[in-house]
Every structure is written in structure tokens, then in C-alpha cells.
């Protein structure tokens with residue numbers, strides 16, 4: 001039984017160990033999510049404590065894919081706080097643990113992130129992702145539009161610089 005749950009700051013703190021392990025697994029798998037391996041557990045936990053603070057401040061929405069009580073994946077919505085962008089949010093840090101991949105969890109997480117964004121009045125979403133990765137295929141499959149790409153944007157685990165693609169999606173009334 002898989003549920004996409006919205007974690008408030010207390011729930012995120014409660015699941016800190018699982019989230020830390022999820023991030024380390026994503027980085028170990030070669031994901032381009034801001035870190036390079038090896039990622040020390042203390043650094044991963046510090047990252048999540050920052051997320052907990054942002055959730056508490058209302059700047060971030062954290063969704064988790066929970067299967068039989070176990071966190072299998074997560075995604076975040078960074079809510080633009082500046083007044084001219086309060087219709088906008090960035091979908092970021094999409095991870096699914098390697099043990100749970102290829103079962104549609106990422107699709108479910110992005111779909112729920114779109115719904116949550118729309119419910120908050122955020123009708124323009126952006127996301128960036130590594131060119132050619134599973135996440136990019138998913139963006140395309142879910143109707144996101146590529147508005148740019150930048151070669152040599154981010155460093156891979158093996159040290160090479162790779163292209164990052166920038167996507168956006170406007171949310172219509174269909175999600176209401």
C-alpha cells in the first residue's frame with residue numbers, strides 16, 4: 001500500500017533517519033541532486049534539518065511516498081516568496097530509493113506535487129534535471145515543456161560536467 005503523504009515539519013523530523021538514508025541512496029546512485037558521493041550521514045541530516053526549517057517557515061512543501069510505513073521516495077516544492085512570483089514554485093529533489101524504482105512512485109510524487117501546488121495557487125512550476133535521465137523522461141511524459149538547457153551545468157559523481165535541462169509546466173483548471 002503506497003501513500004503520497006504531505007509531511008509537516010514534525011512528520012519530517014520523525015522520519016529524519018529514513019530521509020537521510022534516502023538522500024544518501026540517491027547520491028550513491030549517481031543522482032544529480034546537488035551533492036557528490038560519498039555523502040556523509042551527518043551532512044545529509046544537516047541538509048534535511050534545513051528542509052524541516054523551510055517547511056516550518058511555509059517556504060517548502062515536502063511530499064513522501066510511504067509504503068507500509070516505510071519512506072520510499074520524496075519530492076519538494078519550493079514556494080517562491082517574492083511578491084511578483086507568488087504564483088510560482090519549483091519542483092525539486094525528486095528521489096525514489098533504488099529498492100522501489102520503476103514502479104511509478106516518481107510519477108505519483110510529481111503528480112501529487114502538481115496537485116499540491118495548484119491547491120496553493122501556484123500555477124507555474126519549474127524543474128531542472130539532468131539531460132537524458134529517468135526524471136527528464138518523466139517530465140516529458142507528464143507534459144512539461146523544456147525551455148532551455150545548459151551544457152556543463154552540474155558535476156556528475158565521476159567528475160564530468162553534464163547538461164542540465166530546464167522544464168516548466170502551467171497548471172490549468174483540470175487539476176482543481
Ligand SMILES: CC(C)(COP(=O)(O)OP(=O)(O)OC[C@H]1O[C@@H](n2cnc3c(N)ncnc32)[C@H](O)[C@@H]1OP(=O)(O)O)[C@@H](O)C(=O)NCCC(=O)NCCS
Pocket residue numbers: 026029031032033092093094095096097100101102103104105106107108128129130133134135137138141
Ligand atoms: C528519477 C527517479 C526519481 C525515477 O523514479 P521511479 O520511481 O523509478 O520513476 P517511475 O517508476 O515513476 O518512472 C520511471 C520509469 O519506470 C517505468 N515504470 C513505472 N512503473 C513501472 C512498472 N510497474 N514496471 C516497469 N516499469 C515501470 C516508467 O514507465 C518509467 O519508464 P521510462 O523512464 O522508461 O519512461 C529515480 O530514478 C531517482 O530517484 N533517481 C535519482 C534521483 C534523481 O536523479 N532525481 C531527479 C532529480 S530532478
